[in-house]
Amino acid sequence: VVSVFASDRDETNICSFPISAIDSAANVTFTTCTSTNIDLSPIWTLELQQCVSGESIGFCDLETNSAFGTRGPQRLSTEDQPNPTAGPVHEETALFQVRGVTVSSTIVFIVDNVTVIFTGTEMGEVRKFTTPNLTTPVSDTSMSEQTWKVSTKPIVALEYARGSDYVYGLTEDEVYRVPVEECSNFTDCSSCVMGGGRLCGWCTVENKCSRVSRCYNTSSPLRWVQENSECLSVTISSAVNISGNEKAYPRKTSVIEVIVANLPPLLSGESYQCVFGSVGSGDLTLISGDMYSCEVPNIPQFTQEMKDSMTVNFTLKSSVSGIDFGLVQDGVIFYDCTVHVNCTSCTGRFTCTWCGVDTECRTNGDTCTGMTSNMSAKVDPDMCPRFLPNDMSEDGRYYLHEGLTNPDVTLELTANSLVAPISGYSYECVIQRAGSPPVTLTATNSSQS
Numbered sequence: 156v157v158s159v160f161a162s163d164r165d166e167t168n169i170c171s172f173p174i175s176a177i178d179s180a181a182n183v184t185f186t187t188c189t190s191t192n193i194d195l196s197p198i199w200t201l202e203l204q205q206c207v208s209g210e211s212i213g214f215c216d217l218e219t220n221s222a223f224g225t226r227g228p229q230r231l232s233t234e235d236q237p238n239p240t241a242g243p244v245h246e247e248t249a250l251f252q253v254r255g256v257t258v259s260s261t262i263v264f265i266v267d268n269v270t271v272i273f274t275g276t277e278m279g280e281v282r283k284f285t286t287p288n289l290t291t292p293v294s295d296t297s298m299s300e301q302t303w304k305v306s307t308k309p310i311v312a313l314e315y316a317r318g319s320d321y322v323y324g325l326t327e328d329e330v331y332r333v334p335v336e337e338c339s340n341f342t343d344c345s346s347c348v349m350g351g352g353r354l355c356g357w358c359t360v361e362n363k364c365s366r367v368s369r370c371y372n373t374s375s376p377l378r379w380v381q382e383n384s385e386c387l388s389v390t391i392s393s394a395v396n397i398s399g400n401e402k403a404y405p406r407k408t409s410v411i412e413v414i415v416a417n418l419p420p421l422l423s424g425e426s427y428q429c430v431f432g433s434v435g436s437g438d439l440t441l442i443s444g445d446m447y448s449c450e451v452p453n454i455p456q457f458t459q460e461m462k463d464s465m466t467v468n469f470t471l472k473s474s475v476s477g478i479d480f481g482l483v484q485d486g487v488i489f490y491d492c493t494v495h496v497n498c499t500s501c502t503g504r505f506t507c508t509w510c511g512v513d514t515e516c517r518t519n520g521d522t523c524t525g526m527t528s529n530m531s532a533k534v535d536p537d538m539c540p541r542f543l544p545n546d547m548s549e550d551g552r553y554y555l556h557e558g559l560t561n562p563d564v565t566l567e568l569t570a571n572s573l574v575a576p577i578s579g580y581s582y583e584c585v586i587q588r589a590g591s592p593p594v595t596l597t598a599t600n601s602s603q604s
Contacts, residue, residue, distance in 0.1 A: 157263045157272065160249075167258040168249035169272060169284070251284050262313040262322065266335060267367050269353050273322045273333075275310025281324045281333050285353040300352045305331040338364040344386035356381040359419055360473040362480035371476065377419040388416040389481045391469060394488035394505055396518050397454045410448045413439070415471070415481070418447075426474045431487060432467030439471060454489055463504060464490035492518045498539035511540060511574035543569040555586070566596070 156177065161167045253274065260275035272284040283301045308326040315322045321332040338355035341347035347357045347364035356379045357363075358370035365379075373379040380386060395411055413429065421427070427439040429449035437450025469487040470479035492507035493516060501509040501516035509516055510523035517523065544551030546569075555566050566584070573582075582598035 157250075157261070159258055159261050159274075161257055165255055165257055167253040167256075167274075169251040169253070169258075169261070169274070170249050250286060253282070256280065259309045260311055260313045260324075262315055264315050264317070266354060271335065271354070273313050273315070273324075275313050275324050277309040278304075279306035279308050279310060279326070280304050281310060281313070281322070281331070283333070287353065301337075303331075303333045305333065336366060338366060340364075344380070345383055348381050348383050348386065353381075357386060359387050359417075360476045360478065360480055362478050372422060375419060375422060377417050380417075385417055387418060387481050388414075389469070389471065389483050390414040391483055391487050394464070394490050395451055396506065397451075397489050397491050409451050410437075411451055411487075412442070413447050413449050414445050415439075415447050416445050418445075418471075418481075422475060424474075428472045428474070430468075430470045430472050430479055432469070434467050434489075436472070463492065463494045463500075463507075464488050492516045499536050502539060503536050509539065512580060538572050540570060540572045540574070543571055545569070 156172045156174065158170050158172065159167060160170065251272070253276075257277045258274045259277045262273050264271055268287075270286050272286075274282045274284070276282065281303045285300055305324055306326050306329060308329070310324045310326060310331075312325040313322055314325070315335075320335055322335060324331045324333065336352065336354040338347065338351050341351050341355065341364040344357040344359075344364075347355055351364055354366050355364050356367055356370070358365050358373075358379050359377060361370060363370075367373050367379050370379040377385060377387075391411065391413055393411070395409075418427070428436045429439050430436045431452060434454060435452030437452055440448045442448055466486045466488050469483040471481040472479050488505075490505045490507075492501065492505070495501035495504075495507065495509075495516035498509035498511070498516075501507050506518055507516050508518070508523065512524040542553075545553045548554060553566065553568060566586075568584075584596040584598045585593050586596065587593035
């Protein structure tokens with residue numbers, strides 16, 4: 156039994172009393188009227204009877220002051236007459252305390268094994284309280300889960316129909332409704348379990364915040380959670396390399412490793428998939444612990460217009476719910492090193508390597524020609540070959556006099572990070588003046604710089 160006690164100081168206590176305690180207190184009072192002291196549990200389950208001589212029912216007829224179970228009416232002295240209202244007092248600590256306002260109406264009901272209490276106030280407010288049981292007081296810091304200011308008039312009554320999503324508040328001439336819960340307002344697990352209240356939890360594979368009764372198969376672990384530590388977490392440790400070459404497209408399907416914490420165990424006949432946005436999907440397979448592997452779908456060859464990478468959404472999907480869940484905020488990156496045509500743009504991006512002799516950007520430097528020669532593979536922009544400014548000119552440019560075909564004319568250039576000469580390869584200088592065809596000159600490496 157839930158009762159509301161209000162004082163003149165705008166302080167209202169909401170208390171609950173177990174029926175068993177009320178039974179016990181009532182029985183003590185009534186058994187003081189009996190001559191046989193028969194235990195009655197509970198007293199109001201007995202059918203009232205007239206005082207009949209010889210019957211032993213153990214109940215006192217207060218109107219005639221006769222006790223059943225005696226041989227006729229017995230007149231008790233004034234001192235011996237029992238007072239049915241002076242039985243033992245049963246006290247309970249208040250479940251909730253509402254201060255600063257007078258409660259004018261109350262309704263109590265149970266939703267998904269959670270006790271829900273709505274109160275209306277004289278100031279036109281409707282307040283919602285919840286508790287997992289009616290025996291544990293709720294601290295002041297979590298007194299009211301939610302408050303709605305619906306009117307300027309007192310809420311004189313509250314009504315709720317079993318199974319409804321709303322509680323209806325009545326003033327003298329108006330009707331208002333407020334939601335029993337607002338789980339759907341929360342769109343991620345953390346905000347749901349932190350702010351949704353006792354009725355809300357995160358339905359993992361359906362990717363929604365809901366009541367437990369509206370989430371499928373919650374008897375299985377981690378399907379419906381109310382603790383932040385139980386929220387699903389998906390982590391992709393690296394980008395996906397889809398680099399190939401002109402002779403090997405489309406690239407064959409490969410796998411990536413994904414860390415998935417708090418993934419609900421599979422139901423019978425259920426499977427999980429990794430979904431790569433609109434690109435495609437692949438099976439999610441357990442490796443061990445929280446480590447899983449995902450099949451990567453075939454990706455078409457990138458073009459220069461697409462640059463060297465693209466980012467797509469990454470989610471998981473259950474074959475049971477058919478709903479994407481576990482979104483990775485930063486998505487997953489697909490990259491292709493072969494798009495780059497120069498060392499500077501190639502290096503410093505993902506795991507791309509510039510092959511100096513081959514003049515190609517590749518994902519694996521081990522395939523570069525002349526790997527046994529120093530500086531063949533470049534993995535950092537500072538390692539890229541380049542000409543250094545001319546120290547002999549004010550503007551740092553190199554100047555060449557007319558007469559390029561004269562074998563006695565020499566142009567000295569200073570370069571850095573050139574690949575050391577290897578067998579079968581040499582350098583040439585190609586010079587082209589505006590409006591003239593290019594001229595190729597033999598290059599001689601005078602130093603290893």
